Amino acid sequence: MESLQASHENRKIIRPPDSILPEEEISEDGKAVTEAEYWEKYYNHPVFSYEWNNGYLEEKPVTDYAGFLMYWWFAEYTGKSFRRMGISSVPACFPAFSSG
DSSP states (O other): OHHHHHHHHTOOOOOOOGGGSOGGGOOOTTOBOOHHHIIIIITTOSSOOEEEETTEEEEOOOOOHHHHHHHHHHHHHHHHHHHHTTOOOOOOOOOOOOOO
């Protein structure tokens, strides 16, 4: 379990510095929790996106540029396919961002 905790401490997550977040909104990345506690308190956290990994919370990073490009390619491909089939409108499914 020590090696698992050491690997948690060496991960880099890009997020706003804790100093600019309100005190009650500081990330709990690396905190030891039960799976039941994760589902109850952290799965739908309003500020941070967490995953449960072997008893520890992991903050999920925002998508990177490669993920954005893959999404954009898929949206373009789908739109072109729909137009080719004579379907003129494509439903929009862009993610919404909150400013806080």
